Amino acid sequence: MSANRLLALMLVFSPLSILSIGGGQATIPEIQHQTVIIHGWLTNDEFADLFAIARAAPGPSTLIVALIGWQVAGFLGALVATLAIFVPSSIVMYAASSWWLRNEHSTIRKAIEQGLAPVAVGLIFAGMVIVLRAAHAGLLALATTAAVCILQSTTKISTYGIVGAVAGTYLILFALLHYVA
Amino acid sequence: MPPESDPAVRPALPESDAPVRPAVGLLQLLGTFVRLGAMTFGGSVQSWVHREVVERLGWIDNKAFLSGLTVAQVLPGANPVNIALYVGLKLRGGVGAVVAVVGMVVPAFCVILCLGYFYRGYGHLAVVHFVLAGLAASGVGATLTMGIKVARRLPRNLMTGLIAVSVFFLVGVLRWPMIPVVAVAIPTSIAVAFLGNMRAVHVR
Numbered sequence: 001m002s003a004n005r006l007l008a009l010m011l012v013f014s015p016l017s018i019l020s021i022g023g024g025q026a027t028i029p030e031i032q033h034q035t036v037i038i039h040g041w042l043t044n045d046e047f048a049d050l051f052a053i054a055r056a057a058p059g060p061s062t063l064i065v066a067l068i069g070w071q072v073a074g075f076l077g078a079l080v081a082t083l084a085i086f087v088p089s090s091i092v093m094y095a096a097s098s099w100w101l102r103n104e105h106s107t108i109r110k111a112i113e114q115g116l117a118p119v120a121v122g123l124i125f126a127g128m129v130i131v132l133r134a135a136h137a138g139l140l141a142l143a144t145t146a147a148v149c150i151l152q153s154t155t156k157i158s159t160y161g162i163v164g165a166v167a168g169t170y171l172i173l174f175a176l177l178h179y180v181a
Numbered sequence: 182m183p184p185e186s187d188p189a190v191r192p193a194l195p196e197s198d199a200p201v202r203p204a205v206g207l208l209q210l211l212g213t214f215v216r217l218g219a220m221t222f223g224g225s226v227q228s229w230v231h232r233e234v235v236e237r238l239g240w241i242d243n244k245a246f247l248s249g250l251t252v253a254q255v256l257p258g259a260n261p262v263n264i265a266l267y268v269g270l271k272l273r274g275g276v277g278a279v280v281a282v283v284g285m286v287v288p289a290f291c292v293i294l295c296l297g298y299f300y301r302g303y304g305h306l307a308v309v310h311f312v313l314a315g316l317a318a319s320g321v322g323a324t325l326t327m328g329i330k331v332a333r334r335l336p337r338n339l340m341t342g343l344i345a346v347s348v349f350f351l352v353g354v355l356r357w358p359m360i361p362v363v364a365v366a367i368p369t370s371i372a373v374a375f376l377g378n379m380r381a382v383h384v385r
Contacts, residue, residue, distance in 0.1 A: 018257050053300050055313070059218045059289025060226065060259035066290055067297045075294075082290055086282070089258025090266055094278060096256055097249070097267045111378060113244070115371030116251035117331075118341045119363065122348025123254055124328040129353040131225070131321055141318035148322025152232065153329070159229045159237075162319060163220055170315035174308050 005073040006080045012039065013065055013084035018092065027062060041072050062086075140173075205240055205272045207280050213238070214265050214284030219292060225320030226261035226285075227253070228327045234268055241271055247331055255363060261285055340377075344370045 012034050016027055028051065035041045042050070050071075054064035062085055069081025103109045132141070144166060151157055213233060221229040227250060235246045249271070253263035262285055269281025335341050348366050351357045 049300070050297070053296050054293065055317075057289065057293040057296050058221055059285065059293070060261045062259040062262075063286075063289055063293045066293055070294060070297065078290075078294060082286070086259070086262055086286060089256070090262060090282060093253065093256050093258055093263045093266050094270065094275075096252055097270050097278075100248070100252060101271055107378065108375075111375035112371050113248045114336075114374035114378075115367065116248055116255075117244075117335055118345035119348050119366050119370055120247055120251040120254070121328065121332045121335060121345045122366070123251075123352065123359070123363075124324060124331065125349045126353030126359075128321055128324045128328065129349075130356075131317070131324075137318065137321075141314060141321075144315055144318035145322040145325060148319045149325040149329075152236075152323065152326040156237065159232050159323075160216065160220055162323075163316065166315050166319040167312055170312045171308070174311045178307075 002073055002076075006076060008039065009069050009072060009077055009081045010084045013081050014088050017085045017088040028064070031065065031068070035068050041068065046071070205277075207273060207276065210269060210273060210277055211280050211284045214269075214281045215288050218261070218265075218285040219288035221261075221320070225324045227264045228320065228323035230261070230264055230268070231327045232323060241268065243331065243334055245271065247334075255367065340370075340373050344373075 013031075016030060016034070019027070019030070032044075032047055036044055036047050050064055050067040053067060054061045057063065063082065065081040065085045066078040069077035069079070071077070073080070100109065132145075137145075148162060148166065151162060217226065217230055217233060231246055231250075234240050235243055241249075246268075249267035250260075250264055253260050253267055256263060262282055265281040265285040266278045269277035269279070271277075273280070332345070335345065344366060348362060351362045352359050
C-alpha cells in the first residue's frame with residue numbers, strides 16, 4: 001500500500017516537472033488541483049498551511065511537494081516527491097545547457113544569446129512587480145527593497161550579511177513596535 | 182605571480198570577453214550552493230546566485246549568466262535549480278551540475294521538513310510573519326540590483342529596448358501568462374538579432 005502511494009506521488013509530480021515552464025510559481029495552482037481536488041491527499045486549508053511554510057523556507061518554493069509527500073507517505077514520500085519534481089526538468093535543462101556550452105562559437109548561438117538578453121531583462125523586472133504585488137508591499141517593504149539595492153550596488157557586502165542584517169533589523173523593529181509603543 | 186594576471190593589464194579587455202575562468206573546486210562549488218540554497222528566501226534565489234557567482238566570486242561573467250538565466254527561466258523546472266545546474270555544468274561539467282543542484286536542493290529540503298514540523302507550534306506568531314516579509318522584500322531588492330546591472334549591458338538600440346519593455350509590460354503590468362508572451366518574444370528577438378548580425382557582416 002505504501003508502495004502504491006509512492007508510485008502515485010511519482011506519477012503526479014513527474015509530469016508536472018516537465019510542464020513547470022516559468023518556474024515554481026507557475027506550478028503551484030496545478031499542484032493544488034492535483035493533490036487537493038483530484039487525489040484528495042489534503043484539504044484546502046492544509047494546502048494553504050503548507051504553502052505558507054514553503055514560502056517561508058529558503059530555496060525553491062516548489063519544495064512544497066516535499067511537505068505534501070511527507071503528509072502522504074512519510075519521509076520516503078517527501079523524498080520521492082522531491083525527486084519526481086526536480087529530476088525530469090533537470091534532465092531537459094542539462095541537455096539544453098550542454099548543447100549551449102558546446103556551441104560557443106556558432107552564429108546561431110550568438111543570435112540566440114543576443115535575442116534572449118532583452119527578454120530576460122523584461123522577465124526580471126516583471127517578476128519583481130509580481131512579487132511586490134503578491135506581498136501587498138507597504139512602505140517598509142519598499143524601503144527595504146531600496147536599501148538592499150543601494151547596499152549591493154555600492155558595497156561588496158556578502159549575501160549572507162545582507163540577509164542577516166535584514167532579519168536583525170526586522171526583529172528589532174518588531175520589538176520596538178510591540179513593546180515600546 | 183605570472184605577468185599575464187597583472188591586474189593593470191586586464192581592464193583593457195571588455196568584461197564579457199575576459200578569458201579568466203578560475204578553476205573552481207567541487208567542494209567550493211558545493212559550499213557556495215549549500216549556503217545559497219539554505220539562506221536565500223522570497224522567490225529571488227537566482228538574484229542572490231548572480232550576486233555571489235558573478236559579482237563576488239567572479240566565476241562566470243554577466244553575459245554567460247544572463248543567457249543561462251533566460252534558458253533556466255524558459256525551460257521547465259524551478260529557476261534556482263536550473264540556474265545552479267547551468268553554473269555547475271559551465272564550471273565543472275556534468276559532475277559540477279550534479280554537485281550544484283544537490284547543494285541547492287538538499288539543505289533546503291531538510292530545512293523545509295524541519296519547518297513543517299515546527300510550524301504547527303510557532304506559525305501563528307506575528308514576529309515570524311514580520312521577519313519573513315522583510316526577507317521577501319530584501320529578495321526583491323536583490324532582483325532590482327541584478328535587473329539594473331543586466332539592463333545597463335544591453336545594446337542601445339530601438340528593437341532591444343522595445344522587446345525588453347514589451348515583455349515587462351505584458352507579463353508584469355498586464356499580467357498576461359508568461360508562456361505565450363515568451364513564445365512570441367523569443368523567436369522575434371532572436372530573428373532580429375540574427376538579421377542584424379547578417380547585415381553587419383554584409384556591410385563589412
